Amino acid sequence: MSSEETLRAALDALIAAAEHGYTAQAGGINACQLQKDGQVTGGVKYAEGQLVTLTMLRRRLAGHDGGSTRSAFSAAIADDLAAWRAALQAQQGRTPLSVPWVAYRQGGVDALEQVLALAMGTP
Numbered sequence: 001m002s003s004e005e006t007l008r009a010a011l012d013a014l015i016a017a018a019e020h021g022y023t024a025q026a027g028g029i030n031a032c033q034l035q036k037d038g039q040v041t042g043g044v045k046y047a048e049g050q051l052v053t054l055t056m057l058r059r060r061l062a063g064h065d066g067g068s069t070r071s072a073f074s075a076a077i078a079d080d081l082a083a084w085r086a087a088l089q090a091q092q093g094r095t096p097l098s099v100p101w102v103a104y105r106q107g108g109v110d111a112l113e114q115v116l117a118l119a120m121g122t123p
Contacts, residue, residue: 007073008061010118015054018111022047045100049107053084057115074119081112 025044057080061073088105091098 004073007115007119008058011054011058011061011115014111014115015051015058018047018051018054022051043103045104046107049104049109050111052104053080053108053111054115056080057112074116077112077116077119081109081116084108084112 022044025047057077060076060080084105088102088109091102091105
């Protein structure tokens, strides 16, 4: 298995774990219903941020052909991470602070940092 295939497999495993985490946090209730009922918590939003960013990254990396190098993957991940970090910083600077949205962005940042470490070979 090539390093790109290994990275894609690791990303799939992280997505499966994020799906499980989100489902556990949401208690089987869909996100729209949680929002409507006012039951959204930081834990749900953190898990959602992880799931969203990892799924978006998988779609983005699907556009890379089989000849892509590990450094090209790392660059794509780093670009996404920079965008999520900027969005997190913007959320942290808002008044009043929206804890669920900070948690959402933090979940995405943490997930991307984990994938980048894997891509760089430093898990």
